[in-house]
Amino acid sequence: MKVAFITLLSLVATSSLVQAGPIAAFDQLRVFRQTEPERRLIQYGEDTPPKWMKQTDIDNLFRAGVKFMDITDHQDLGSYSAYQRAWEPVIPTKVSYQDEVAPFIGNLTTDTMKSNLEKFTNFRTRYYKSSYGAKSCRWLIEQIQAVVDEANRGDLVSVKEFKHSWDQFSIVARFEGSDQDLKDELVIVGAHQDSVNLWLPYFGRSPGADDDGSGTVTILETFRSLVTNGFKPERPVEFHWYSGEEAGLLGSQDVAAQYLNDGKKVVAMLQNDMTGYVGTNNEVIGIVTDHVDEKLTDFLKSLVDNYASIPYTSTKCGYACSDHASWRKAGFPSAFTIESAFDDSNHYIHTSDDTIDKLSFDHMLEFAKVASGFAVELSHKQ
Ligand code: BES
Numbered sequence: 001m002k003v004a005f006i007t008l009l010s011l012v013a014t015s016s017l018v019q020a021g022p023i024a025a026f027d028q029l030r031v032f033r034q035t036e037p038e039r040r041l042i043q044y045g046e047d048t049p050p051k052w053m054k055q056t057d058i059d060n061l062f063r064a065g066v067k068f069m070d071i072t073d074h075q076d077l078g079s080y081s082a083y084q085r086a087w088e089p090v091i092p093t094k095v096s097y098q099d100e101v102a103p104f105i106g107n108l109t110t111d112t113m114k115s116n117l118e119k120f121t122n123f124r125t126r127y128y129k130s131s132y133g134a135k136s137c138r139w140l141i142e143q144i145q146a147v148v149d150e151a152n153r154g155d156l157v158s159v160k161e162f163k164h165s166w167d168q169f170s171i172v173a174r175f176e177g178s179d180q181d182l183k184d185e186l187v188i189v190g191a192h193q194d195s196v197n198l199w200l201p202y203f204g205r206s207p208g209a210d211d212d213g214s215g216t217v218t219i220l221e222t223f224r225s226l227v228t229n230g231f232k233p234e235r236p237v238e239f240h241w242y243s244g245e246e247a248g249l250l251g252s253q254d255v256a257a258q259y260l261n262d263g264k265k266v267v268a269m270l271q272n273d274m275t276g277y278v279g280t281n282n283e284v285i286g287i288v289t290d291h292v293d294e295k296l297t298d299f300l301k302s303l304v305d306n307y308a309s310i311p312y313t314s315t316k317c318g319y320a321c322s323d324h325a326s327w328r329k330a331g332f333p334s335a336f337t338i339e340s341a342f343d344d345s346n347h348y349i350h351t352s353d354d355t356i357d358k359l360s361f362d363h364m365l366e367f368a369k370v371a372s373g374f375a376v377e378l379s380h381k382q
């Protein structure tokens with residue numbers, strides 16, 4: 001229907017141009033010629049040189065399971081890390097604030113995660129460039145803002161859109177810090193809000209319940225508990241919900257580049273991508289050990305030992321597996337928790353079968369406990 005209408009329009013336009021003269025008509029016809037497809041700069045590994053690729057080739061790369069970062073807009077994100085080394089954050093080796101963390105953990109519930117995830121997965125897809133994805137981010141920011149409004153904590157926490165060159169924005173919710181000496185530093189807890197159907201990105205059904213609806217509601221629940229219990233950190237703590245992760249970590253690279261530019265110093269970043277699927281082996285928290293900060297990852301292990309009710313298992317996820325990689329590339333310590341050992345993780349992701357019925361909310365709650373410990377412990381000066 002739309003195609004027929006456009007064809008009719010172009011016929012009308014062309015015939016009036018023919019009347020205007022042969023050169024004008026030729027000029028008009030040029031728009032029908034195939035234009036050279038846009039190429040994007042794609043990186044597959046820390047030390048492999050990036051390649052300029054067409055979208056169709058990038059789609060095939062994704063379907064083949066190759067992990068990549070689309071660095072077109074931030075080609076020099078990695079070149080600042082040397083400058084970053086002039087500032088070295090001190091990462092603790094053991095937990096020190098159990099009494100402060102306990103009430104936040106005590107207030108976590110599976111109920112809010114469940115009702116939020118049911119609604120979040122009702123969007124046809126959350127693909128970052130689709131009209132559905134533009135709606136899902138609006139719904140999400142309303143839920144985050146409602147947490148702050150209902151607890152009457154607008155004085156402590158701000159909720160902001162972080163806009164990109166596409167319609168789905170990322171979201172930043174920020175607790176201000178009480179110590180003025182630490183005002184340029186921050187701790188980040190993140191997840192990605194977009195989803196993708198790998199066969200039909202724009203229209204294909206993509207509930208993305210596990211990837212990464214689970215991480216989204218896990219950190220939202222952590223945030224809710226901190227807000228309603230009046231969390232007042234010494235250094236600022238931010239919760240981030242990124243757009244465009246599935247297209248090569250686009251949203252998180254935009255945010256990381258902006259923060260570098262603004263002179264912000266990220267003490268620690270924790271990514272929660274896929275927290276809902278228990279797997280076939282024993283219930284565990286997967287701690288990713290490749291392409292992460294070693295000291296922060298060691299501290300993450302002690303957070304699991306102290307605050308979760310299940311053990312951790314060390315696992316690997318590969319290069320550019322999720323948004324923590326953008327922060328690492330920018331020169332900041334980042335770490336990553338996942339639902340299981342990588343090989344035992346949910347195989348339905350990126351399809352219409354990534355649905356809630358395969359997930360456990362009790363499992364997600366374990367990740368919310370760890371994220372609560374992370375936010376509180378690292379928000380202290382020492
Ligand atoms: N959630 C996945 C990564 C993942 C997979 C974590 C399995 C834990 C277990 C993430 O959203 C993803 O799909 N990443 C892409 C790379 C992306 C940057 C193009 C991938 O893994 O292919």
Ligand code: ZN
Nearest residue numbers: 211246349350
């Ligand atoms: Zn994914």
